[in-house]
Amino acid sequence: xxxxxGIQSFYGSSHILFGLSLTVNRGEIVCLLGRxxxxxxxxxxxxxxxxxxxxxxxRFKDENITGQKPYLIARMGMGFVPDDRRVFFxxxxxxNLEISERRIEKSDSWNxxxxxxxxxxxxxxxxxxxxxxxxxEQQMLTIARALVTNPELLLLDEPTEGLxxxxxxxxxxxxxxxxxxxxxxxxxxxxxxxxxxxxxRGYILDNGVIRYQGAIKDLQENEEVMRKYxxx
Amino acid sequence: xxxxxxITFNGLIQQFIVGLSRTTILFIVSSGLSLVLGVxxxxxxxxxxxxxxxxxxCYSVATLFGNSxxxxxxxxxxxxxxxxxISLATERGLFCHLYDREHLMLLLFTFALMxxxxxxxxxxxxxxxxxxxxPVIFQGSLPILGMPFPKYNLFLLSIGPIVAVGLWFLTQRTxxxxxxxxxxxxxxxxxxxxxxxSWVFASVFVIGCFLAGLGGALVAPTQNITQGMDHxxxxxxxxxxxxxxxxxxxGALLGALIFGLTDSxxxxxxPQFSIVFPYxxxxxxxxxxxxxxxxxxx
Numbered sequence: 049x050x051x052x053x054g055i056q057s058f059y060g061s062s063h064i065l066f067g068l069s070l071t072v073n074r075g076e077i078v079c080l081l082g083r084x085x086x087x088x089x090x091x092x093x094x095x096x097x098x099x100x101x102x103x104x105x106x107r108f109k110d111e112n113i114t115g116q117k118p119y120l121i122a123r124m125g126m127g128f129v130p131d132d133r134r135v136f137f138x139x140x141x142x143x144n145l146e147i148s149e150r151r152i153e154k155s156d157s158w159n160x161x162x163x164x165x166x167x168x169x170x171x172x173x174x175x176x177x178x179x180x181x182x183x184x185e186q187q188m189l190t191i192a193r194a195l196v197t198n199p200e201l202l203l204l205d206e207p208t209e210g211l212x213x214x215x216x217x218x219x220x221x222x223x224x225x226x227x228x229x230x231x232x233x234x235x236x237x238x239x240x241x242x243x244x245x246x247x248x249r250g251y252i253l254d255n256g257v258i259r260y261q262g263a264i265k266d267l268q269e270n271e272e273v274m275r276k277y278x279x280x
Numbered sequence: 281x282x283x284x285x286x287i288t289f290n291g292l293i294q295q296f297i298v299g300l301s302r303t304t305i306l307f308i309v310s311s312g313l314s315l316v317l318g319v320x321x322x323x324x325x326x327x328x329x330x331x332x333x334x335x336x337x338c339y340s341v342a343t344l345f346g347n348s349x350x351x352x353x354x355x356x357x358x359x360x361x362x363x364x365x366i367s368l369a370t371e372r373g374l375f376c377h378l379y380d381r382e383h384l385m386l387l388l389f390t391f392a393l394m395x396x397x398x399x400x401x402x403x404x405x406x407x408x409x410x411x412x413x414x415p416v417i418f419q420g421s422l423p424i425l426g427m428p429f430p431k432y433n434l435f436l437l438s439i440g441p442i443v444a445v446g447l448w449f450l451t452q453r454t455x456x457x458x459x460x461x462x463x464x465x466x467x468x469x470x471x472x473x474x475x476x477x478s479w480v481f482a483s484v485f486v487i488g489c490f491l492a493g494l495g496g497a498l499v500a501p502t503q504n505i506t507q508g509m510d511h512x513x514x515x516x517x518x519x520x521x522x523x524x525x526x527x528x529x530x531g532a533l534l535g536a537l538i539f540g541l542t543d544s545x546x547x548x549x550x551p552q553f554s555i556v557f558p559y560x561x562x563x564x565x566x567x568x569x570x571x572x573x574x575x576x577x578x
Contacts, residue, residue, distance in 0.1 A: 096472055098468055098471075098472065117471065118468070118471040118472050119471040119472075119474050119475055119476050119477065122471070122472055122473055122474035123474045128472040128473075130469065130472075134466050134469045136461070136462035136465060136466065136469070136470075137465060138461050138462070138464075138465055138577075139458055139461060139462055143458050144462075146455065146458065147455060147458050147459045147462060147470075147473070147475065148473040148474070148475075150474055193473060194473070197473050197474050
C-alpha cells in the first residue's frame with residue numbers, strides 16, 4: 049500500500065533522512081522505532097507531504113505521491129496523527145470533527161456518530177474547546193479527526209507520548225480495534241512495549257537511516273539490535 | 281487661545297453619536313483587515329486602496345443611475361461586490377502563487393498592489409474631488425434630544441451591528457468560518473485533513489476586501505471622494521487592528537470604538553488638538569496592553 053524508496057529529507061538546511069526506504073502492506077500495523085531525534089516524525093511528515101523529500105520517491109496505492117500537496121494526499125486516503133497532537137485549539141471538539149469530516153460511499157465509513165461511539169469520552173465533551181482538553185482527550189480527538197477523513201492508511205506519530213498508563217492501555221486497545229476494522233497503520237513509537245505489542249513488523253531508525261527491519265518476533269529475540277538502537 | 285467652548289450634555293450626546301457612526305466605518309474596514317491578517321498572516325497594505333476603490337465605484341454606479349434612490353442602493357451593493365471580484369482575480373491570478381514564499385515577499389506584493397490600485401484609480405477617475413449626495417430619505421436631519429442629527433449617520437449606525445452580527449455568524453457558525461479559524465492557528469494540519477487551504481485563503485481574502493469596499497461605499501456620501509483617502513484609512517485601520525489584537529475581529533470593533541469616539545469627543549473638548557486624541561488613546565492602550573486589548577490569533 050505504501051512504498052517509500054530512498055528518501056532524503058531536510059529541515060531547512062539540516063539533513064534528517066538519509067535514503068530511507070520502507071514498505072507497508074495493506075492490513076498491517078508496522079512500527080517505526082528509534083530514539084528521540086532518530087527521524088521518526090520527519091519520516092511521517094515526509095510521507096504526508098508536509099516535509100517533501102528532496103530525493104527519492106513515495107508511492108501510495110500504486111500512485112506516485114512524491115511532492116504532492118498534503119490535502120491531496122489526505123484525500124487519497126491517508127490520515128495523519130502528529131506527535132504534538134495539534135488539535136484546532138480554538139474550535140470545539142465537534143467543530144474539529146465537523147471540518148475534517150469527509151463522506152465517502154461506503155457502508156462502514158467513519159462519520160461523527162461512529163467516532164463518538166468509538167471514543168465514548170469524546171461524546172460528553174463535544175462542545176468543549178479543544179484547547180481545554182487533557183492530553184488523553186486531545187489524543188483521542190486527533191485520532192478521531194483523522195478517522196473522519198476516512199483514511200485507508202493511518203500515520204500515528206507517538207500516540208502514547210506523555211500519557212498516563214491507563215490511557216495508554218485504552219489507546220492500544222482502540223488501535224487494535226482500528227486494525228480489526230481494516231485500517232492499515234504506520235506507527236512511530238518510543239514506547240517499545242506499546243509498539244512491539246501492537247505491530248506485525250518493525251523498522252528501527254537511527255540518525256535518519258534504517259538499521260534493522262523484520263518481524264516483531266525476530267526483533268524481540270535479537271537482543272543485540274534492541275540494546276544498540278533502542279535502550280537509552 | 282480661547283478654550284472656552286461650552287460643553288452641553290446634549291452636545292456631548294450628539295458628538296457621541298457622530299463618533300459612533302464614524303466608528304461604524306472604521307470597524308467595517310479594520311475588521312476586514314484583521315480577518316485577512318489573522319488567517320493569511322499578511323498585513324494587506326492595499327486594504328486602504330480597496331476602500332478608496334469602493335468609494336469611487338459607488339460614485340460611478342450612483343452617477344450611472346442619475347443619482348436616483350435606486351441607483352444609490354445599487355451603488356452601495358455593487359461597489360463592494362466589484363471590489364470583491366477584483367480582489368478574487370488578484371488573489372487567484374497572482375497572490376495565491378506566492379503563499380509558499382517568505383513573509384517579506386507577500387508584504388511587498390500587497391505594497392505593489394497598493395501602488396497599482398492607487399494609479400489605476402487616478403487613471404480612471406482623474407484627480408478631481410468627487411462627491412455623492414445620499415438619496416432624499418437620508419438627506420436632512422432628525423431631532424435627537426433636541427439636537428438635529430444627520431439621517432445618513434443614523435443609517436450608518438444601523439449598518440454597524442448588521443456587519444458585526446454577520447461576521448460573528450460567518451466565523452462561528454459557518455463551515456468556512458470554522459476552517460478559517462483552524463487555518464489561522466495551524467494551516468499545515470488543516471491541509472493534512474484534506475482541506476485545500478489555498479481556497480480558504482482566497483475566500484477570507486475576498487471577504488476582507490469586500491469589507492474594505494463596503495466601508496468605502498458607505499463613506500462616499502459623507503465626505504469628498506479623493507485620491508489620498510486610502511492613506512488616511514490604512515493608517516487608522518492598522519492602528520485599530522494593533523490596539524484591538526492582531527487578527528481578532530472583536531478587537532477591531534473595540535479598537536474602532538476607542539479610535540472613533542476619542543476622535544469625535546476630542547473635537548468637543550479641545551478642538552485645536554482634536555487630531556491628537558485618538559493617537560494618544562492608541563499610545564495609552566499600547567503602554568498597558570502592548571499586545572492589544574483582546575487575544576491575538578497568532
